[in-house]
Amino acid sequence: xxxxxxxxxxxxxxxxxxxxxxxxxxxxxxxxxxxxxxxxxxxxxxxxxxxxxxxxxxxxxxxxxxxxxxxxxxxxxxxxxxxxxxxxxxxxxxxxxxxxxxxxxxxxxxxxxxxxxxxxxxxxxxxxxxxxxxxxxxxxxxxxxxxxxxxxxxxxxxxxxxxxxxxxxxxxxxxxxxxxxxxxxxxxxxxxxxxxxxxxxxxxxxxxxxxxxxxxxxxxxxxxxxxxxxxxxxxxxxxxxxxxxxxxxxxxxxxxxxxxxxxxxxxxxxxxxxxxxxxxxxxxxxxxxxxxxxxxxxxxxxxxxxxxxxxxxxxxxxxxxxxxxxxxxxxxxxxxxxxxxxxxxxxxxxxxxxxxxxxxxxxxxxxxxxxxxxxxxxxxxxxxxxxxxxxxxxxxxxxxxxxxxxxxxxxxxxxxxxxxx
Amino acid sequence: xxxxxxxxxxxxxxxxxxxxxxxxxxxxxxxxxxxxxxxxxxxxxxxxxxxxxxxxxxxxxxxxxxxxxxxxxxxxxxxxxxxxxxxxxxxxxxxxxxxxxxxxxxxxxxxxxxxxxxxxxxxxxxxxxxxxxxxxxxxxxxxxxxxxxxxxxxxxxxxxxxxxxxxxxxxxxxxxxxxxxxxxxxxxxxxxxxxxxxxxxxxxxxxxxxxxxxxxxxxxxxxxxxxxxxxxxxxxxxxxxxxxxxxxxxxxxxxxxxxxxxxxxxxxxxxxxxxxxxxxxxxxxxxxxxxxxxxxxxxxxxxxxxxxxxxxxxxxxxxxxxxxxxxxxxxxxxxxxxxxxxxxxxxxxxxxxxxxx
Numbered sequence: 203x204x205x206x207x208x209x210x211x212x213x214x215x216x217x218x219x220x221x222x223x224x225x226x227x228x229x230x231x232x233x234x235x236x237x238x239x240x241x242x243x244x245x246x247x248x249x250x251x252x253x254x255x256x257x258x259x260x261x262x263x264x265x266x267x268x269x270x271x272x273x274x275x276x277x278x279x280x281x282x283x284x285x286x287x288x289x290x291x292x293x294x295x296x297x298x299x300x301x302x303x304x305x306x307x308x309x310x311x312x313x314x315x316x317x318x319x320x321x322x323x324x325x326x327x328x329x330x331x332x333x334x335x336x337x338x339x340x341x342x343x344x345x346x347x348x349x350x351x352x353x354x355x356x357x358x359x360x361x362x363x364x365x366x367x368x369x370x371x372x373x374x375x376x377x378x379x380x381x382x383x384x385x386x387x388x389x390x391x392x393x394x395x396x397x398x399x400x401x402x403x404x405x406x407x408x409x410x411x412x413x414x415x416x417x418x419x420x421x422x423x424x425x426x427x428x429x430x431x432x433x434x435x436x437x438x439x440x441x442x443x444x445x446x447x448x449x450x451x452x453x454x455x456x457x458x459x460x461x462x463x464x465x466x467x468x469x470x471x472x473x474x475x476x477x478x479x480x481x482x483x484x485x486x487x488x489x490x491x492x493x494x495x496x497x498x499x500x501x502x503x504x505x506x507x508x509x510x511x512x513x514x515x516x517x518x519x520x521x522x523x524x525x526x527x528x529x530x531x532x533x534x535x536x537x538x539x540x541x542x543x544x545x546x547x548x549x550x551x552x553x554x555x556x557x558x559x560x561x562x563x564x565x566x567x568x569x570x571x572x573x574x575x576x577x578x579x580x581x582x583x584x585x586x587x588x589x590x591x592x593x594x595x596x597x598x599x600x601x602x603x604x605x606x607x608x609x610x611x612x613x614x615x616x617x618x619x620x621x622x623x
Numbered sequence: 624x625x626x627x628x629x630x631x632x633x634x635x636x637x638x639x640x641x642x643x644x645x646x647x648x649x650x651x652x653x654x655x656x657x658x659x660x661x662x663x664x665x666x667x668x669x670x671x672x673x674x675x676x677x678x679x680x681x682x683x684x685x686x687x688x689x690x691x692x693x694x695x696x697x698x699x700x701x702x703x704x705x706x707x708x709x710x711x712x713x714x715x716x717x718x719x720x721x722x723x724x725x726x727x728x729x730x731x732x733x734x735x736x737x738x739x740x741x742x743x744x745x746x747x748x749x750x751x752x753x754x755x756x757x758x759x760x761x762x763x764x765x766x767x768x769x770x771x772x773x774x775x776x777x778x779x780x781x782x783x784x785x786x787x788x789x790x791x792x793x794x795x796x797x798x799x800x801x802x803x804x805x806x807x808x809x810x811x812x813x814x815x816x817x818x819x820x821x822x823x824x825x826x827x828x829x830x831x832x833x834x835x836x837x838x839x840x841x842x843x844x845x846x847x848x849x850x851x852x853x854x855x856x857x858x859x860x861x862x863x864x865x866x867x868x869x870x871x872x873x874x875x876x877x878x879x880x881x882x883x884x885x886x887x888x889x890x891x892x893x894x895x896x897x898x899x900x901x902x903x904x905x906x907x908x909x910x911x912x913x914x915x916x917x918x919x920x921x922x923x924x925x926x927x928x929x930x931x932x933x934x935x936x937x938x939x940x941x942x943x944x945x946x947x948x949x950x951x952x953x954x955x956x957x958x959x960x961x962x963x964x965x966x967x968x969x970x971x972x973x974x975x976x977x978x979x980x
Contacts, residue, residue, distance in 0.1 A: 275830050280695075280705040281901065282889065284745070310742065311886070324652075325660045332652035333659065341651055363821035367829040392648035403666060409748040411741040413666060462663050470668050471731050473738040477723060480792065486716035488728075492795040506823075534808065539817030543810045572817060578808065586802045594800045598721050610819060619823035623816070 269293075272305060275371060278359070283311040284410070286353065288374030291500070291522065292508040297348075297550050297557045299377035301432050306439045307353055307375070309410035313459040317443045322389075322427070326403075326465035329394030336443055339427060342384040347426065347449070348556045350524045352376040352495045354452035354479050354601040360588070362597050364608075364619040367506040372607060372619060373498075376524070378557035381447050383428030386421050390465070398467045404446045407461035414455045415469035416448065420493075424449045427460065450526030450555040451493040452601070454479055484596025497585050498604035499523035499533055499560070499577035510615030514568030521546075521575050523558045528580030533560040539572030539608065539622045540587075546575065571611040572622055588621065665749075667737040671782045674736065678777030679758025681765040687755050688762045691744045694902055694956045700724070700766040703902065710766035713787075726767030730789045732781070736760050746887070747960050873973045881974025884967045891957075895978040903957065906980045909936050914952070925954035942968050 236242060263270065274287040289305040306312075317336050325331040353375035359365045366372050390402070395418065402421045406412035416425070426447040429436060436442040441458025448455045454474055469475070469491075481489040501521040504510045510517060519537075523530045529552050534543040546560040560575070577585040588605030610620040667673040689698065697703050700710030712722030721728075725735055740756045742748050751759070761776040764784065770776075776784070797803055823829065885894075891903035898905035904920040915922040915930035929952050934940060944951045945968045947961045962968050 273830065275828075277705075277828065281891075310745070310748065323655050323659065323663055325655055325664055331655040331660055333655045334652040338651045342649060364823040365826055365828060367823045371829060388649070389652075392652055394648075405663075405666070409742065409746070411665075411748065413741070464664065464666065466668075468668060468670070470666055470737075471734055472666070473734055473742075476731065476734050476792075477729050482716060482721060482723070482728075484717065487791045487793060489795050489797075490792045492797065494797075496797070506829075532808075534810070539814070541812065541814050541817060543808075543813070572819075576808070582806050583803065584805060584808055586805070590802050590805070594802055597719075598716075610822075620819045621821035623814075623818040623820050 267293075270303070272303060272374075273370060275359075275366065284309050286355075286375060288370045289377050290370045290507075291374050291376075291502045292369050292505050294502070295520065295559065297378050297522070297559050298432060299379055299557075301379070301434065301437050301440070304351075304377035304379065304431075304437070304440055305353070305375050307453065308408070308439070309412055310408050312439050313406070313408035314438060315407055315443060315459050320407075320443050320461075322444065322460060323462040324389060324393040324465070325462070327396040327399040327467060328390075328465050329396065330392075332389075332393045334389065336429070339384055339389075339429065339444065342388050344382055345385055345426060346380060346382050347424075347447070348378065348380045348551070348553050349447060349449045350376055350378045350495075350526075350555065350557045351447075351453045351456055352498075352524070352526075354454060354492075354495070357498075357603040357605070357607075358600040360605075360607075360619075361592075361599055361603055364621050367619050369500050369502050369505040369607070370507060373500040373502075375453070376557075378522075378524070379431045380433065381426055381428040382430035382433075383426040383444070383447065386425040386427055386446070386463075387423075389427060389463075390418075390421060393465075395465060399465045401466050401469050403464040403466065403470050403472075404455075404457040404460060405462040405464070406441075406457045407459040412454075412457050412474065413470060413472045414457065414474055415472070416451075416455060418465075420448065420451070450495060452479065452495055455493065479601060481595065481601055482598045484598065492602055493526075495524075495526035496602065496604045497523070497525035497527070497530065497577045497579040497583050499530075499575040499585060500607050501535070501573050501575050501609060504573070504611055504615065504617045505609055506617045506619055509617055510566070510611065513615065514566045517564055517566040519546075519562040519564065519573065521560055523548075523560055523575065523577035523585075524556065525577065525579035525581075525583070526555055527583065529554055529556075530558040530577050531580055532578040533558070534576045534578075535560075535562040536574045536576075537564065537571045540574055540606075543576065568613055570613055571609075572620075573609045573611060573617075574606050576606055665737075665741055667733045667740070669731040669733045671733065671778070674733075674778045674781055675753045676778055677753040677757050678775055678779075679754045679756070679761055680775040681758075681761045681770065681772050683754075684758035684760070684762025684765070687751075688759055690954060690956070691747075691751075692759065695745060700763065706902075709763055716788075716791075724767065725763050726769060726787065728788050729786055730792050732760065732764070732784050732786055735763060736781075746891070750960065873977050877970050877973040878977040880966070881970035881972070881977070884962070884971050885974050887959075888971070891959075894975055894980050898979075906975050906978075909980045910938075910941070910976060912936055914940075923952075923954055923956040925952050926956070938972055941972055945971060 270290050270293040272287040272289060274282070274285060279285040286307040287305055289299060289303055320336050322334040322339065323331070356375035357372055360372055399418055401415050401417055403413055403415055427444055428447045429444045431437065431440060436445060441460065444460045445458045446456050446460050475490065481492055483489065499521055501519060502508070503520045519535060523533045530548065533546040533548060535546045536543045544562060546562040548558050548560050550559045552558055585604060585606055591603065591605045608620050608622050609617045611617045695703055695706040696709050700708065702708040708722055708724050710724050710726055712724040712727035715722045715727060729735065736756055739759055740751065744750070757776050761770065761774055764770045765772060765774065891901055892906050893899055893901055894906040898907050900920045904917045912935065913930035914934040914936060915927035945962045948955050948957045948959055962971065
């Protein structure tokens with residue numbers, strides 16, 4: 203009886219806007235035994251009119267999805283202006299990262315560039331130093347390409363051991379986006395490369411004036427000056443109005459708010475390729491110019507922020523895999539910490555240097571699990587264990603941790619970030 | 624024959640589908656002028672290419688550094704909070720906690736000059752003169768015990784300075800490592816036993832959302848000292864109406880505009896519940912407070928002196944300071960050029976007040 207009252211109260215509340223024209227229909231008389239109130243009751247959205255077409259001129263997600271946001275780790279950096287946040291991988295499926303959820307990494311905050319004042323200069327070892335406006339760029343033949351962008355420091359907090367509980371934090375410095383833009387090759391050819399041109403240096407218009415040295419072979423191969431992402435203009439936090447796309451290579455090189463490209467015969471050895479983004483080895487020496495992002499994968503569901511809600515029985519395990527050197531050909535999954543592995547099913551487009559979605563469906567017996575995934579790319583490279591990486595590099599590296607991730611799932615379906623022997 | 628014809632047609636179609644490249648380009652863009660290239664081409668290379676004429680001494684550098692750099696990097700390059708350490712760290716690169724400084728890690732001095740010149744001070748990039756950059760670079764060398772205190776750095780002697788760690792860097796050799804050469808994938812019976820050897824829950828450093836954190840803090844406070852928590856809660860209702868009355872006079876639109884304008888202050892200042900001193904002092908109850916008057920914050924001598932001289936923060940003094948910090952309090956540590964638009968200043972004052980300032 204109490205249930206029925208509550209039911210009725212909800213119903214009354216839900217239809218209050220309908221002006222009290224209550225229908226004494228099935229809803230009021232429905233006992234719980236008869237069926238699901240979600241079916242038996244008339245829901246407010248099934249009766250009242252919703253907002254019209256102009257209410258949301260730029261659409262946004264349902265209020266029930268408001269927890270699906272980028273999040274940061276406050277203690278990681280000195281302040282939020284030069285910092286990073288993380289893509290909520292555990293809330294996404296397929297391979298496209300929505301524009302508003304693409305992780306952010308700024309060195310001097312978001313530059314709010316006025317498109318009418320956008321200029322792209324090409325100078326240095328070229329026949330004709332040139333200046334382009336946005337209108338100029340949009341008159342070049344365009345390409346549409348899907349690529350992942352991964353920060354070299356993704357999983358950097360996990361080098362010494364398991365640290366953060368959530369794939370958003372352990373693996374969320376990545377996004378996968380369809381870019382529209384001009385092949386950089388066309389712009390460099392327009393300016394005319396001199397015969398001794400070996401390097402380019404893209405530079406940002408923000409207050410950090412970000413710079414990196416990129417070899418000319420890469421610039422002429424597949425780099426893009428992009429102005430659209432997933433079909434719309436770049437978001438300010440992703441470099442509006444134009445950014446560089448450097449497929450498969452570490453995210454720091456994808457200079458945002460692009461304003462200049464200098465051509466030279468030697469690398470510049472600027473801050474982001476000496477003090478930062480170099481890989482300190484155990485012997486105190488350091489690798490530099492470690493550009494490619496090696497094959498990597500992570501199980502996004504279940505994971506610490508996304509437990510298994512349903513108990514034992516048919517269970518869907520899902521995750522993402524990517525490689526900066528090609529496509530992903532296989533993903534293997536283990537549920538026993540690496541004793542036995544099973545081929546996962548890759549679903550959706552398998553594109554060069556783009557995220558791949560994988561699934562592994564199994565009948566969970568309700569006992570604790572040790573979950574791992576292992577990606578193999580089109581060069582035959584196999585994603586290594588963290589121990590194998592540490593055997594080569596020691597524990598002082600920050601960047602390029604593509605080691606296998608382990609989640610411990612307990613009998614309640616709750617997951618924790620762990621390492622196993 | 625039919626097959627080859629089809630293939631021919633197919634390849635013709637493919638060729639036609641490629642964008643047509645005009646000879647030598649599309650004729651788009653325009654020539655950059657020499658002045659334009661000079662304005663943007665500010666980069667410097669290890670061989671000294673790109674360095675402008677100029678010079679600066681350790682002595683001069685110390686003064687500029689104290690004024691513009693020490694607030695984040697510390698008087699001796701030891702760093703405040705998590706800002707980058709600039710000096711020392713020798714013999715730490717093989718230790719548990721490597722300290723990567725200009726002296727211990729950076730390979731080239733040109734990187735220091737280039738970066739200070741293009742991106743520092745944080746929040747006021749490209750405001751330093753070339754001589755100031757030379758002098759700061761010289762002072763950073765001095766902090767790293769690499770030059771004597773009478774050293775002067777110039778375009779002429781720049782290439783003579785080498786950093787100790789220059790030869791420790793080598794090209795990416797990942798393709799020669801066992802990680803690369805391993806092509807064997809074990810699928811079954813790969814291990815006899817599996818043990819958990821590390822757990823993130825032990826460290827407990829994962830961020831929680833604001834609601835979870837508040838709940839946890841409330842729970843913790845209640846468990847520790849329930850009476851103290853109650854006592855704290857009591858005076859609040861009495862204080863609240865006053866605060867609300869003051870805030871109510873503020874124009875909400877102005878406060879909202881101020882929130883946006885305050886983004887440029889956030890790197891250094893906090894205001895509102897739980898605000899703490901960061902690079903700059905927190906701004907709670909700043910109005911009515913003497914300049915340099917917050918206990919526990921290390922102000923510049925100039926700011927302390929201004930307070931002792933009777934300067935109190937009110938709408939007028941704050942507006943003047945925000946417009947031109949270094950004119951109002953010469954030698955303040957605040958490395959900020961000043962708010963350009965007058966309406967932003969009013970908005971900032973409204974926003975700070977609305978949030979307990």
